[in-house]
Amino acid sequence: MDTRAPAVAEQLLLIERELRVQGWWAETPPSPQALASEQPFCVDTLAFEQWLQWIFLPRMKTLVERGAALPSVSGIQPMAEQVYGEQSERARGLIRLLGEFDRLIAGAP
Numbered sequence: 001m002d003t004r005a006p007a008v009a010e011q012l013l014l015i016e017r018e019l020r021v022q023g024w025w026a027e028t029p030p031s032p033q034a035l036a037s038e039q040p041f042c043v044d045t046l047a048f049e050q051w052l053q054w055i056f057l058p059r060m061k062t063l064v065e066r067g068a069a070l071p072s073v074s075g076i077q078p079m080a081e082q083v084y085g086e087q088s089e090r091a092r093g094l095i096r097l098l099g100e101f102d103r104l105i106a107g108a109p
Contacts, residue, residue: 001067004104009064011101012057018094024049041079048083074105 002008019025029035034045035054042051056076063070077099084091 002070004070004107005064005067007104008060008070008101011097011104012060012064015052015094015097015101016057018097019049019053022049022090022094024094025053026050029054048080071105072107074102077102 016025030046030050034042034050037043037045039045041048042055046054060070062068077095080091080095080098081088084095088095
């Protein structure tokens with residue numbers, strides 16, 4: 001088992017919690033077509049928070065639960081900074097949590 005898995009699992013829960021706190025958590029999933037985008041972060045079909053909820057979190061949770069190999073690189077924080085630039089105050093907590101996720105994945109302390 002990857003030694004980062006417990007910390008990554010905890011970080012995923014914190015990210016989900018922040019999405020809920022900010023009101024960015026949806027009860028209804030996007031269409032299958034929107035979820036099937038091949039663009040990075042589904043930028044052509046989903047809002048960033050939708051991508052986090054419906055693509056990123058489920059995929060990462062599956063990797064952790066199965067004990068599968070975790071990625072060694074992540075660059076989600078820079079994308080969040082770009083997306084939420086205008087709302088940086090509101091999104092500060094989410095951006096920080098995504099940065100911590102990036103560092104965990106990279107194996108940085």
